[in-house]
Amino acid sequence: MLIDIKSMPLVAMEFMNETHTKDVEIINELFALVLAYEASPTLENKKRVDELYGDWFAHTIEHFRAEEVMMQEKRFPPYPMHKGEHEKALRLMDEVFREWQRDQDINILKKYMTEHLVPWLTNHINTMDTVTARFFQSETTPCAMH
Numbered sequence: 001m002l003i004d005i006k007s008m009p010l011v012a013m014e015f016m017n018e019t020h021t022k023d024v025e026i027i028n029e030l031f032a033l034v035l036a037y038e039a040s041p042t043l044e045n046k047k048r049v050d051e052l053y054g055d056w057f058a059h060t061i062e063h064f065r066a067e068e069v070m071m072q073e074k075r076f077p078p079y080p081m082h083k084g085e086h087e088k089a090l091r092l093m094d095e096v097f098r099e100w101q102r103d104q105d106i107n108i109l110k111k112y113m114t115e116h117l118v119p120w121l122t123n124h125i126n127t128m129d130t131v132t133a134r135f136f137q138s139e140t141t142p143c144a145m146h
């Protein structure tokens, strides 16, 4: 297991926590496939890695999009900054995948996941997502509904 879900920070919006939990599940599953390929670099194992990486990418696009839609709806002022972090992360996910396709070196994925992804995700949820969720929550309290 790469990430213990219990170590992930919770934010004030349940829909965001649910997405983050699913994200961590996919990441852990992907990491297990990466290790399986490392132990046995067969075409079949590579196919499994590539397929799940694709699913994870699709899930991440949706994860970020849902937060961005709500930020726009609620007119969250630092929206461009939060969206910018999402775009950067998606770009890197894509670049890393292309590099792995080109070089067929599993260490590219392993290094990216252990050294970059885990600290990035923890930090992003701890900062951007936490502040954003708190803002959403303050905008949706019953007192705000007249």
Ligand SMILES: [Fe+2]
Binding pocket: 016, 020, 063, 067, 125, 129
């Ligand atoms: Fe998020």
Ligand SMILES: [Fe+2]
Binding pocket: 064, 067, 082, 086, 124, 128, 129
């Ligand atoms: Fe986010």
